[in-house]
Amino acid sequence: MDFSEQKDFEINTTSLREIRDFSRNIFDRSKDLSSKKDDLVLAIAEAAQNIVKHAYNGGPHTDKMRVRISLNNNDLQIDIFDKGKPAIPENIKPRALDDIKPGGLGTFFIGQIMDQVVFKTKKEEGWVNHLVLTKKI
Amino acid sequence: MTYKVTEEGNVSTVFLDGEIDMDVTDKAKEVILPLIDAGKEVHINLKNVSYMDSSGISVLIESHQKAIEKKTKVILKEISKSVLKVIMMAKLEQILNLE
Numbered sequence: 001m002d003f004s005e006q007k008d009f010e011i012n013t014t015s016l017r018e019i020r021d022f023s024r025n026i027f028d029r030s031k032d033l034s035s036k037k038d039d040l041v042l043a044i045a046e047a048a049q050n051i052v053k054h055a056y057n058g059g060p061h062t063d064k065m066r067v068r069i070s071l072n073n074n075d076l077q078i079d080i081f082d083k084g085k086p087a088i089p090e091n092i093k094p095r096a097l098d099d100i101k102p103g104g105l106g107t108f109f110i111g112q113i114m115d116q117v118v119f120k121t122k123k124e125e126g127w128v129n130h131l132v133l134t135k136k137i
Numbered sequence: 138m139t140y141k142v143t144e145e146g147n148v149s150t151v152f153l154d155g156e157i158d159m160d161v162t163d164k165a166k167e168v169i170l171p172l173i174d175a176g177k178e179v180h181i182n183l184k185n186v187s188y189m190d191s192s193g194i195s196v197l198i199e200s201h202q203k204a205i206e207k208k209t210k211v212i213l214k215e216i217s218k219s220v221l222k223v224i225m226m227a228k229l230e231q232i233l234n235l236e
Binding site: 038105106 | 158159188190192195219222226227
């Protein structure tokens with residue numbers, strides 16, 4: 001069944017759990033998505049973590065970020081918006097896996113789980129960054 | 138996340154519980170790294186960890202690397218299915234000590 005749900009979250013590390021709970025709840029209600037729930041929640045949480053870590057230098061901040069999860073004809077789309085430091089997509093690269101060091105894995109995980117990861121250049125009103133994660137279900 | 142530490146000889150076992158994300162990694166490091174610094178062999182029991190993201194994986198990597206530096210070791214024990222999946226996604230199953 002098609003749907004679109006969104007929620008705004010505070011910019012801080014405590015929100016990461018709330019984002020996971022919000023996402024799990026949505027995926028649990030969809031028979032098409034429940035079996036992929038753990039991976040999808042990880043992808044969303046990693047993207048949200050990158051916002052706190054990089055767009056807001058670790059936070060906290062009074063701004064909000066928005067997570068929107070939509071399913072339309074077996075196309076899952078996750079939109080994540082923030083008003084932090086503008087992302088420079090060409091600088092966001094997963095680290096090489098043979099470079100064993102703490103950090104830098106989040107972007108790699110997102111790429112492993114989702115089919116496509118893009119920063120939209122045409123922003124929705126008021127937002128600075130708009131990350132779009134898509135996956136064929 | 139909650140934790141418990143048990144000691145037996147030179148082995149310290151850290152039982153982690155709950156979800157490990159960026160919000161709790163400092164706490165996890167505060168528990169694990171001093172044990173390694175003290176030269177202990179550290180076993181991290183992950184049986185009750187229901188979720189771990191890249192921040193948690195970073196703690197495992199940092200602990201592993203510090204143990205090598207201190208000429209001791211960190212062994213991951215009873216790894217939950219969800220954590221193992223993330224370790225394997227990061228292709229770390231050949232790097233970290235898994236039991």
